[in-house]
Structure formats: C-alpha cells, structure tokens
Amino acid sequence: MTFPGSWLGAVPAATTAPATAGSFGAPTTLTIAAGLAAKTVDTKNLLIAGAGGVADQLDRITGYNEGDMVIISPSDGAVTITVADSVGMNLSGIDFTMDDINDSMILLNQGSDTWKELSRSAN
Secondary structure, three states, rough: OOOOOOOEEEEEOOOOOOOOOOOOOEEEEEEEEEOOEOOOOOOOEEEOOOHHHEEEEEEEEEEOOOOOOEEEEEEOOOOOOOEEOOEEEOOOOOOOOEEEOOOEEEEOOOOOEEEEEEEEEEO
16 A cells, blocks of 8 residues: 655555564452562552552562563552662652552563662552
C-alpha cells in the first residue's frame, strides 16, 4: 500500500502476527517474603501482597531478565505495601507507600534483580 505524496512511501504488509513480547498479561499476585517477591508465572502485571495479609515492605523482585518492565500494585487497598529505596530498588532515595488499590509503579530491570523506577502513581 502506498500513500501518494506521503514521506512514508510504501508500507509493507505484516508477514506474521504481532508478537506478544512486552505484553504485561493478566495480573498475578506475588506475596512478599522477607522483603522479596519472587516471580511465579510469566507475567509483568504484578499485584503485591503482604505476608500474612498485613502491611509489608518490598525490597526486591526476582526472576526477571535485564530489560524487563513490570507494573506493580497492591493486591489489597486495605494492606499497605511500602516499596523501599534499597539495593534492589533504585527509587531515587524516596520510598513509595502503596495504600490504595489504584496505586501503581512501573519498574525496569537493570540486571541482577536490580530495578529502576520509571514512574509511580499515588491515587
């Protein structure tokens, strides 16, 4: 297909179905254990739960590859999850307290289970 007068010129037809790489998928719940949330299924849409259903602190997420991005949110708005600026979470020195079901954070894996904050939304 071409677009006359367009700088695009010819646009090639897709030869394969779009890849699902980068898809965040259906949400799954990870429970914090000693500050750690470990990957259990292949999804990047994470609901974080406190151990024993009580407030907890998240220091690190494991099981992902360098370059992966995840979205995290609390699994229950009544249970506060504090994402701590730590060795495993580069949050520019500011912890993030997620105390509403609509709070969220996007993180980028920098390798070796170290994450960099890309954005946060406190609702």
